[in-house]
Amino acid sequence: MIYTKGETKSGKTVSWLLLLLTAAVLTVSLSSPCFSESKKGVGKGQKREISKEETFAYIKERCTIDNDNAQTRDNVYLEGCTFISETKSYDNTTYMHRRYAPLGKLNPESPTPGVWPSTNGIKFGLIANSISYTTSDESPLVKYVVDGAVDRYHNESMQNYGYFQCESETKATQAAKALKHLIKLCGGTVKKDLFDE
Numbered sequence: 001m002i003y004t005k006g007e008t009k010s011g012k013t014v015s016w017l018l019l020l021l022t023a024a025v026l027t028v029s030l031s032s033p034c035f036s037e038s039k040k041g042v043g044k045g046q047k048r049e050i051s052k053e054e055t056f057a058y059i060k061e062r063c064t065i066d067n068d069n070a071q072t073r074d075n076v077y078l079e080g081c082t083f084i085s086e087t088k089s090y091d092n093t094t095y096m097h098r099r100y101a102p103l104g105k106l107n108p109e110s111p112t113p114g115v116w117p118s119t120n121g122i123k124f125g126l127i128a129n130s131i132s133y134t135t136s137d138e139s140p141l142v143k144y145v146v147d148g149a150v151d152r153y154h155n156e157s158m159q160n161y162g163y164f165q166c167e168s169e170t171k172a173t174q175a176a177k178a179l180k181h182l183i184k185l186c187g188g189t190v191k192k193d194l195f196d197e
Contacts, residue, residue, distance in 0.1 A: 052078075055182045062171035063131075063164060074165050081186035083179075085164035094150060099162040100143040103186035107136040111179040113172040128169035131176045133183075134161045137191045 056078045063085075065074045071091075077084040081103045088096045111133045114126060135141045140158035147154050166172040 050181065052081075052182065052185045055178050055185065058178045059175045059182070062175045063166040065165060065167050067165075076164060083182070085162065087164075095146065095148045095153075097144070097146045099159075099164070100145070101133065101162050102141055103183050104188050105135050105139070105141045106183045106188045107134050107190055108180050108183040108188045109190055110134040110136075111176040111183070113176040114169065127165070129167065129172045130163055130165045131172050131179060132161060132163040133179065136188060 056076075060076050063074065063076050066072075067074065072087050072089055075086050075088075077086070083101045083103050084098055085101075086096065086098045111131055113131050114128050115130065115132050138160045140160045142159045142162045144157050144159050144162075145155070166175050
């Protein structure tokens, strides 16, 4: 074997041993449970939880509309876990109506695109860009407020359903999925019947 100046056989052996030892330590460290725990949830196929704020922003982006034919503006708001849908006349002087829906009391399976419910919760109208929803136990927990600015008319009633419109049929379908998620995030559940499994 040929050695360069100042290098000895034992020095070269020590260098190789240090290199092998370092490689062994790295291999054990990378395969240890501690290291794999820190990477948990980062890999492919893992879904991250979508927050309440992100979910509502998704709905608002699709369901804030100007309806030129009816001269109205539709908007949605979120106060805590109360979902508010509003329709106002352009000039803000004719009328306004709002629905205040407590998300924790809604059925997360009920948001449906394309239909408007009737007063008894039976769906009767097909409006492609709309979303309807109902309370989980059909109790009248959705507050419906109508204000007429000209005649100072004000009326409040409680209902077991609600509905609102979005920009298009596609956006209503997307927003309905998001509303289902938002209801679950706020604690809404399907009320189980005695004979449900």
